[in-house]
Amino acid sequence: MMLALLLIISCKSSEESKVTFPENDIPVGTTSDEALTEFMEGLKLYDQGDFINSRPYFRKAVELDPDFVSGHMYTAYTSSSAKEWSENRDKFLAMRDKANEAEIIMMDLIEADLANDLAKELELNKALVEKYPTSARAMDYLAGYYVGMDEVEKAREHWMKAHELDQDFIPVISSLGNSYLFTSPKDFNKAQKYMEMMVDKIPESSQARIGLGDCHRAQGDLSKALASYKKAAELDPENEVAHSKAGHANTFMGNYELARQNFKDARVVSEFGTGSYNFEAYTYLYEGDHKKALSFLQEGADMFDKMDIPDSNKNAAKMGCARDCAMIAMHYGDADHLKELVAMMKPMSKQFSEDADDAITTLYQKANMHYWDAIASLTEGDYEAAAAKAENIKAAMETINDPNKLRPYHRVHAYVNYNTGDYDKALEHMAELNQDNVYVKYWMAKAHKMKGNDEKSMELFKDIANNNFNSIAYALVLNEAKEMIATAN
Secondary structure, eight states, X not given: OTTTOOOBOOTTOSSOOBOOOOTTSOOOOOOOHHHHHHHHHHHHHHHTTOHHHHHHHHHHHHHHOTTOHHHHHHHHHTOSSHHHHHHHHHHHXXXXXXXXXXXXHHHHHHHHHHTTOHHHHHHHHHHHHHHSTTXXXXXXXXXXXXXXXXXXXXXXXXXXXXXXXXXTOHHHHHHXXXXXXXXXXXXXXXXXXXXXXXXXXXXXXXXXXXXXXXXXXXXXXXXXXXXHHHHHXXXXXXXXXXXXXXXXXXXXXXXXXXXXXXXXXXXXXSSSSOTTHHHHHHHHHHTTOHHHHHHHHHHHHHHHHHSOSOHHHHHHHHHHHHHHHHHHHHHTTOHHHHHXXXXXXHHHHHHHHHHHTOHHHHHHHHHHHHHHHHHHHHHHTOHHHHHHHHHHHHHHTTTOOOTTTTHHHHHHHHHHHHHTTOHHHHHHHHTTSOTTOHHHHHHHHHHHHHHTOHHHHHHHHHHHHTOOOOOHHHHHHHHHHHHHHHHHO
């Protein structure tokens, strides 16, 4: 069974054991029994979605065998920051002369991604499936490619093929559950089937309980969701996500003080002491106090700046606070504050690009800052300047191969057209955005209402009100959606 990655006892002696790797998985290169034992324990956790707890096992594996190529690969995959990713990635890529055929394909995939060569990525993913036709993991990689291309049905089709190859391969079960849970066309019954399957197969896994809790939350059963998250925290008290998810359930149940304590509990066990701070800030938005949320986020950014943690992790935490502050300032029309925040974000964005050390990330970061420049002009009421600055987004993304690369461009034009009263044009641009994004739904609902399409508007507002998944966008719009529904009734 692939997931279990069992230790096989050699028949040579009852005191001797030999570690073997499953025949139907993508093969790893030669290493010591000691290193492979650590690696396999890490891979078990990694496959459950517990990347943080898997990381020490991969690090130990490469400590025991510095030439263990797959150990370095998964150490890179579980990096905790942009800088750590770039450093671990480059170490892995430098081991080509020690790599087996599968590891070389994985190196080529990373390099194709760095070169933004989608055709090469597809070719390599298909080559992996052809080379290892019985591997659910190889098929899972191909499904992941289709996710990136927004080809949802193709992704699900390939996950089903992977599930047929190995019904115990947890990543595929989890991916199918999450796909039906979060990506249209959604199907909560199917999502629950897969999440319950995970619990049946790995009942002691906190990650499985978290997935099931998400299913209950999507269906509006917050009490069941909270119970599932609490069970996850019991199974692994050090699991930051379990505590944080309990905070989400309590937030939507209106138990804000309990939620804030959950988020504090998550932060205590988080790797760098920065976890779930943003979610705690959102509780003040749900309570209707956006100034308190802004103040809390600013305090967080200042606190992170003084912490003795790696600079790349510190920068990411500060970026998260600044981004959320910018969203709040934009939503409430605070143009002066937004301009200050955009100026603060620019050096953070530059640092992130330098840490990631790849040209594509740099272009995305440039486009992101062009987006915020445009939003700052929009918030000031200078729609002509906002539209002009949106062209900088398009220019920055010109060489990028990504079907969704112009979403920030369309978002700016959607807002410009909404604010200038051209609701049809605004909706045309909104149609190019992620239709599962709650903030997109919010602006679509508003545009339809302005057009007199009350039925469609109310349908969208009801969808927003029943979302139950936490984000800065949801914290900004949930109360208004509920008010719109109450007014209509």
